[in-house]
Amino acid sequence: MASHCHAAFDVTEPSRVGEVRRHAVRLAESFGFDEVAAGRVALVVNELGNNLVRHAQGGRLLVGAVEDDDGGVQVEVMSLDVGPGIRDIRASLVDGFSTGGTAGQGLGAVRRLSQVFDIYSRAPGGTVVLSRLSADGAAPRASGPVEAGVVRIPAPGEHVCGDNWSLVPRDGRWLLLVADGLGHGPQAMEAADAAVAVLAGAPDGPPSHLLERMHQALRATRGAAAALAEADPGAGTITFAGVGNIAGRIISGLGDRSLMSQHGTVGVQIRKLQDVAYEWPPHAVLVLHSDGFATRWALGDATDLVQHHPALVAAWVARDQIRGRDDATIVVLKRRGG
Structure with missing residues (x-):
């Protein structure tokens, strides 16, 4: 998608x-x-x-x-x-x-x-x-056990977005990437697009290994923050690795857990990466967003929002939490019917 x-x-x-x-x-x-x-x-x-x-x-x-x-x-x-x-x-x-x-x-x-x-x-x-x-008035065909909702808005005054994202199926699991090229404008877009291109090649390996491949692929760019989550709906787990200030959360009506990234910039400098496994409860959503959004937010009384289409979750957060100074991308992933 x-x-x-x-x-x-x-x-x-x-x-x-x-x-x-x-x-x-x-x-x-x-x-x-x-x-x-x-x-x-x-x-x-x-x-x-x-x-x-x-x-x-x-x-x-x-x-x-x-x-x-x-x-x-x-x-x-x-x-x-x-x-x-x-x-x-x-x-x-x-x-x-x-x-x-x-x-x-x-x-x-x-x-x-x-x-x-x-x-x-x-x-x-x-x-x-x-x-x-x-275009044809036909409902889209449901493909796979998960669905995503996205809000992706360029920085003020820009016509291209320096953030990008990708959702790729792999052996019953789903790889979700959000990448934020440093700064904004065409060069930031080039860096974020280069990160997405690595996933387009359907590489193997856990998120940490894929981020290391992105690190090599982005050396000719200005670099990016990037986070990669491997979501396994069947096992109810998320394996996560991140570099820089992409925020990751698992949110349900009962809890809100942050996913931990390390400092650094993909394509410029990173330390040894580690994969961390988290439980993914049946009715919880996975959220990844760039630093165009405030980092400390909560759904508050609107926790029942996670029962709706993930695009509505993204829109609700975007309504209140976009900083308005940079590219802003938020991706929400949930199980179909959850």
Whole structure:
């Protein structure tokens, strides 16, 4: 699985909805969406954006693209706000429901148009909504026992992201990498992309050995922080190794455990790497993120969020914890149906 960077738009008045809609349609057309399919994307942006303008505080839309293992691409639209929240989500998804004197078609229409849809809200607290749309209107084929959700946003003023990530299957286990090239811009992207390329070659060995191979591959770059987790859903374990300031967490409704990385920079200087094994409880999510996010955060009263699509977990954290000074990438991995 792979994803393209998200474009982030603050949506506080109607003209911003049009700007996001035009961007989303151009993105869809670049992946071969025809006029009808691109129109569905436009409708989703309209509904989510207008909901933010009419009802929400601190509204933001994220627009990106997700590529599945079969090479199919879905346009992804995520809506984030900080309140007031939705007290009855089930009712809000019924056509005709409205708290603001409007026709109340918004969320129900978004759910019908989407091939992947999920919503989470706390009142008070805010709401996050996920919509993914494919060119042919067909739901994506589930591949494997895990699924990932990602938010990946370039540094302010940059058009490319100096972070990258990869999720690669290997013998019933899954390798999850997050790499953060030093600094930001094209040279940071080059370093992060070089780390991802090592996994694309399907190499063998534990995470520590793969990071050592990345260390050699990145010597011609400015270097990167990188963390690699091997998730085994069957055994319920995660084997982890990391260099630099990529944060790793295992979060469930009952606990929150940090994964330990060592100091250094892949491609510049690292010490002897070690693999550390952790238990992965059935309903827990694995989170890796770059230092574009604050390091000390908690889900607090929203721990039930881990029962939802992992993209909603990523969006909820991104809503509150992005520093706004650097590239920001967060990847959330969970078992399907967990």
